[in-house]
Structures are given as C-alpha cells and as structure tokens.
Amino acid sequence: MTESAVVSATITGWKSAGEPEPAAEILAQLAVKTLRSAGLRPADIDAIISTTSAMPFDHPSFLSTPAQHLAHRVAGKIGTHGIVSMNVSGACASAAAAFAIADSMIKAGRFKKVLVLGYDNSPRGFYYSFASYLDTDTMIGYPLKVVGAVNPTYWAMWARRRAYETGKSIEDIKELMATIKATLSQYGALNPYARYRKVFTVQDVLASPVVDDPLHLYMISAVSRGGGAVLITDMETARGLTDKPVKIAASTAGSPMYGEPSPRLTYFTTAGGKNAKPPFAEWRKPIEDAYRMAGITAEDIDIMEVHDTSAFHVINWIDQAMGWEREETDKLIRSGETRRNGKLPINLSGGTSSFGEAVYAQALMMIYELLLQLRGQAGERQAKKDLKTGMLTAYGAYGSYGTIILEKAW
Amino acid sequence: MRGLSSSKKMIPIVEGLFEWPSESPRLIASRCPLCGSVQFPKSSVCNNPDCTHDATPEEIKLSEEGILYSYDIHMYDLREPFSYHKAPYAIGAIELPEGIIILARLTRYEGLKIGMRMRLKIDRLYEDDENVYLTYFFEPVEDGGEEK
Ligand SMILES: [Zn+2]
Numbered sequence: 001m002t003e004s005a006v007v008s009a010t011i012t013g014w015k016s017a018g019e020p021e022p023a024a025e026i027l028a029q030l031a032v033k034t035l036r037s038a039g040l041r042p043a044d045i046d047a048i049i050s051t052t053s054a055m056p057f058d059h060p061s062f063l064s065t066p067a068q069h070l071a072h073r074v075a076g077k078i079g080t081h082g083i084v085s086m087n088v089s090g091a092c093a094s095a096a097a098a099f100a101i102a103d104s105m106i107k108a109g110r111f112k113k114v115l116v117l118g119y120d121n122s123p124r125g126f127y128y129s130f131a132s133y134l135d136t137d138t139m140i141g142y143p144l145k146v147v148g149a150v151n152p153t154y155w156a157m158w159a160r161r162r163a164y165e166t167g168k169s170i171e172d173i174k175e176l177m178a179t180i181k182a183t184l185s186q187y188g189a190l191n192p193y194a195r196y197r198k199v200f201t202v203q204d205v206l207a208s209p210v211v212d213d214p215l216h217l218y219m220i221s222a223v224s225r226g227g228g229a230v231l232i233t234d235m236e237t238a239r240g241l242t243d244k245p246v247k248i249a250a251s252t253a254g255s256p257m258y259g260e261p262s263p264r265l266t267y268f269t270t271a272g273g274k275n276a277k278p279p280f281a282e283w284r285k286p287i288e289d290a291y292r293m294a295g296i297t298a299e300d301i302d303i304m305e306v307h308d309t310s311a312f313h314v315i316n317w318i319d320q321a322m323g324w325e326r327e328e329t330d331k332l333i334r335s336g337e338t339r340r341n342g343k344l345p346i347n348l349s350g351g352t353s354s355f356g357e358a359v360y361a362q363a364l365m366m367i368y369e370l371l372l373q374l375r376g377q378a379g380e381r382q383a384k385k386d387l388k389t390g391m392l393t394a395y396g397a398y399g400s401y402g403t404i405i406l407e408k409a410w
Numbered sequence: 411m412r413g414l415s416s417s418k419k420m421i422p423i424v425e426g427l428f429e430w431p432s433e434s435p436r437l438i439a440s441r442c443p444l445c446g447s448v449q450f451p452k453s454s455v456c457n458n459p460d461c462t463h464d465a466t467p468e469e470i471k472l473s474e475e476g477i478l479y480s481y482d483i484h485m486y487d488l489r490e491p492f493s494y495h496k497a498p499y500a501i502g503a504i505e506l507p508e509g510i511i512i513l514a515r516l517t518r519y520e521g522l523k524i525g526m527r528m529r530l531k532i533d534r535l536y537e538d539d540e541n542v543y544l545t546y547f548f549e550p551v552e553d554g555g556e557e558k
Contacts, residue, residue: 090548123557138424138426138427138451139451139453142424143513144488144492145423145424145492146423146424146427146515146545146546147513147545147546148484148488148492148495148499148501148502148515149501149513150484150488151544152482153482153484153501153513154482156482156483157479157480157481157482157501157503158480160480160482160524161479161480161503161524164480164524164525209484209485210483210485211484212482212483212484212485213482213483213484213485213488258457258458258459261511263479263480263503263511263513267448267514268450268451268512268513269449269451269510269511269512270511270512271447271449271457271509271510272458272509272510273446273447273448273508273509273510276509288516291443294457371483
C-alpha cells in the first residue's frame with residue numbers, strides 16, 4: 001500500500017449561517033490557495049473530492065442540486081483537463097468521509113494528488129432533521145414530528161444516562177460540560193478563524209438558559225458557514241512539495257451498527273434487541289479501525305480534535321477514544337490536562353464550540369488545526385509538548401462517523 | 411381509546427406507528443421470522459446483518475410497558491411546522507422487553523427517574539379546526555418505582 005500525506009490546507013473563517021454566498025467561488029479560491037502553497041497548478045492534480053453542502057429546510061428536493069455538486073462546480077471554476085470529480089455526503093462527518101475516499105485512492109496507488117474540499121452554509125436555528133417531501137422513511141426524521149425530539153434531545157439523553165451509569169448527579173455532569181465550554185472558549189478567543197471569540201466562565205455557561213435539560217444553551221454549538229481545502233498526495237510526492245509532510249496514518253468511516261443500544265441521532269429506535277453491544281460501540285469502531293490501520297494504541301495519541309456539537313460530545317469522545325474507566329475522563333478534564341499544557345490537549349482550535357458547525361466542512365477545520373499543531377505553527381494555541389501523532393474524530397446524523405490519524409513525517 | 415373523545419375526527423400524527431382506531435392501541439413493529447430481530451417503526455427488510463434476509467419481517471405489536479432508559483426535558487417551543495410541541499415537555503427513551511429502545515413523548519416532565527416503569531398511552535398532541543392529532547406517549551406507571 002502506498003503511503004499518503006497531507007501537503008497543505010486552508011480554511012475560511014467560520015461565520016454566521018443562513019446568509020447566501022457563492023459557495024463554489026469561495027471553495028475555488030481556497031482550492032487555488034491550497035495548490036499554490038504547494039507550488040501546484042490545477043493541471044497537476046488528479047482528482048477533486050468535495051462534500052455536498054447545506055440542506056435548505058424549505059426546499060422540496062431536500063438537497064438543492066447545485067449544493068450536491070460542489071466538486072464539479074469548483075473543477076469548472078479553477079479549470080482542469082477533465083479530472084475525476086466526486087461529491088460525498090455523511091452529515092457532520094462528510095468531510096472526514098471525503099478525506100477517507102481521497103486517501104484510499106492514493107493508498108491504492110491509483111492517484112498521486114487529490115484535492116479534498118468541504119463547504120457548508122447551514123440553515124439558521126437549531127439543526128434538526130425531518131422527513132423529505134418525496135422520500136418518506138418513518139425511521140428517520142419523523143422523531144421531530146411525532147415526539148418532538150430535536151438533535152440536542154439525543155445529547156441530553158446521553159448525558160443524563162452517563163450521569164446515571166457513573167452514579168453522578170445531574171449537577172456534576174452539568175459542571176463538567178460547563179468546564180469544557182469555558183476551556184474551549186479560551187482557545188476560540190485565540191483563533192482568528194473562529195466565529196466566537198468570547199471567553200466564558202463556568203458560571204456564565206451555567207447561567208445560560210436550559211434548552212434540553214441537562215444541556216444549557218452555551219453547551220451546544222451554533223450552526224455556521226465555512227469551508228476548507230486539503231491537498232493530499234503519496235508520500236514520495238509530498239516530500240518533493242513540502243519539508244514538513246504529515247503522514248496519513250489512518251482514515252476511517254463508520255455507520256449505524258446493529259446492536260448499538262444508544263438512541264442514535266435522527267432515529268426513533270435502536271436495533272439489535274437482546275444482542276446489544278456496550279453503549280457507543282458505533283462511535284468506537286472507526287476509532288479502533290484507525291488504531292489498527294495506524295498500528296498504534298490510544299496511548300500513542302498526543303493531541304485530539306473531536307467533533308463537539310455539544311460539550312457532552314467531548315466527554316464521550318474521550319471515553320470512547322481512551323477506552324478507560326469513565327472516571328478517568330472526568331479527572332482529565334477537571335485537572336486541566338486537556339489544555340495546551342496538559343498531557344492530552346483537546347480542541348486547541350476552540351472546537352466546534354467556538355467555530356460553530358459548518359456541518360459538511362467541519363472535519364477540514366479539524367485537519368487544518370492538527371496540521372498547524374504537528375508543524376508547530378499554532379502560535380498562542382500551540383500545544384506545549386512534543387507532538388508526533390494527532391487524531392480527529394467526526395460524528396454526524398444518520399449514524400455517520402469518521403476518524404483520521406495524522407503523524408509527523410520529518 | 412377510553413377517556414379520549416372529541417366531536418372532531420381523531421387521527422394519528424403519522425399513520426402506521428400505532429393501531430388506530432382501537433380500544434387499546436399498541437405500537438406497530440415488525441419481527442423477522444428467521445432471526446427474530448424487532449424493528450420500530452415496522453420495516454419490510456430485516457436489519458440484522460447476520461440474517462440471510464430470506465424472509466419478510468412480520469407485523470407485531472410491541473409491549474405496552476417498558477423502563478425509562480433516559481430522558482430530555484425540552485425547554486423551548488419548536489418552530490413551524492412543529493410548533494404544536496409546546497415546551498416544556500419531556501422526551502424519553504423507553505427500553506422495551508423486545509430489547510429495543512424507542513423514543514416517546516412523556517406525559518409529564520416532572521418526577522421522572524431513570525429506571526422507572528413506563529406505560530404506553532395514545533393521547534392528544536394538538537388539534538386544529540377539523541382534527542385532533544394523536545401521538546404515542548409513555549407515562550410513569552402508578553407506584554412504578556425503580557426496576558429491581
Ligand atoms: Zn432476520
């Protein structure tokens with residue numbers, strides 16, 4: 001198998017969602033900037049893999065057609081000699097899926113230089129999924145209509161269940177989640193690309209309105225717009241283009257797992273009956289696959305960027321990625337060990353918590369941050385430890401997951 | 411359904427999730443005759459990856475009692491077209507004897523406890539000039555207490 005590497009990456013600043021803007025034009029600018037920083041022209045690349053983009057809630061076709069074809073639109077704008085262009089969806093894990101496909105194409109030896117793009121401009125307000133007008137599937141989307149379940153409903157239930165299973169009070173997990181938000185806000189304040197730069201205290205977070213008990217408003221990330229571009233190549237090519245190639249040690253994707261007992265976002269029900277697996281098995285699987293692919297264990301991870309649609313997600317990602325007693329996660333967070341001077345820095349970008357969520361593009365913002373961190377270019381946010389291996393985890397509706405492990409290769 | 415009457419027409423918010431009209435409506439699910447996998451809402455295709463999928467799942471009715479696995483207390487009104495879900499209200503995850511966990515509106519949002527016994531209740535969700543729209547709720551069983 002051919003070794004692959006990240007050569008360069010760019011992102012836009014994340015901004016408020018729901019204002020029209022020329023998505024393909026913005027992505028085309030990012031694409032050119034990413035290629036030029038590696039000294040390449042559009043003619044030099046072999047393929048473009050892009051995510052699709054936002055879902056206008058009031059659009060009868062559910063996904064508008066232009067939003068489904070960003071790869072081709074960008075190819076037309078930057079000019080190519082008819083290269084492979086593909087569009088990928090996987091809800092909030094879309095960009096991780098696009099990256100995994102591009103990585104597989106290079107590892108298979110079929111392509112040498114692939115550009116991965118992602119963009120999103122989500123509708124305003126709390127994100128929720130509901131049934132399409134033409135594609136009816138009572139399993140998906142209907143929980144909102146029938147039982148009033150929104151996305152934070154699921155996160156609130158997970159958080160409450162974790163408190164119950166670990167014998168903690170609701171106040172305890174609320175305080176833990178508020179601690180996470182307060183910590184991440186300090187890094188968001190230092191990131192010029194983040195949408196939110198305000199520093200919050202634990203008290204500020206707990207004073208914000210309760211939206212889905214136990215989640216307060218400031219524990220939930222806002223929908224946003226933004227985009228990113230990442231150039232990946234085979235390792236030999238990468239070494240010719242940069243003196244700091246970052247090896248793609250693993251890229252995996254995941255989907256609904258039969259037997260997962262935790263209520264899955266946008267679904268009515270769990271599946272698998274009496275053969276139920278331990279909770280969040282489907283969160284762990286792409287991570288375990290990635291560890292195997294990279295030939296490492298959890299202990300080798302120096303830094304993480306985790307998809308924190310809510311503060312609970314940070315807790316759950318640490319639980320699942322580390323595979324230890326959940327009490328260890330609580331201790332890690334409360335002792336400040338997830339900060340930049342800690343033993344496992346997490347979301348030094350400020351996270352989705354500070355960026356807001358540009359759903360389809362989110363993983364590219366995380367790749368960008370890991371690239372900066374591994375190359376020692378994160379400035380005031382730079383982790384204060386030697387970094388070799390970074391991991392990002394993505395998670396989204398419908399049971400979509402992705403894990404990427406990046407390693408210093410110089 | 412006893413105790414639920416109106417001069418308006420009473421219709422389920424979505425067809426096919428529970429029996430209606432019925433004196434004692436139950437949730438409609440499906441079970442694979444080969445592997446026994448249960449699905450709610452019902453499906454025409456088995457969802458067990460290790461099953462041969464050589465038979466079509468059969469319709470079954472789910473148990474009316476389950477255990478509260480977790481819950482959310484939702485604190486703001488939803489926007490149109492779902493503004494009939496008026497806050498505050500609770501959504502619970504109910505673990506049924508069939509082994510699946512399903513989401514449901516709960517009849518109340520106070521005094522809830524994980525592990526409580528809960529019972530199905532088809533009830534009014536909202537009404538307009540012509541119809542009363544029904545959905546399925548779960549409510550704590552009287553002196554239900556904690557599951558042993
Ligand atoms: Zn079967």
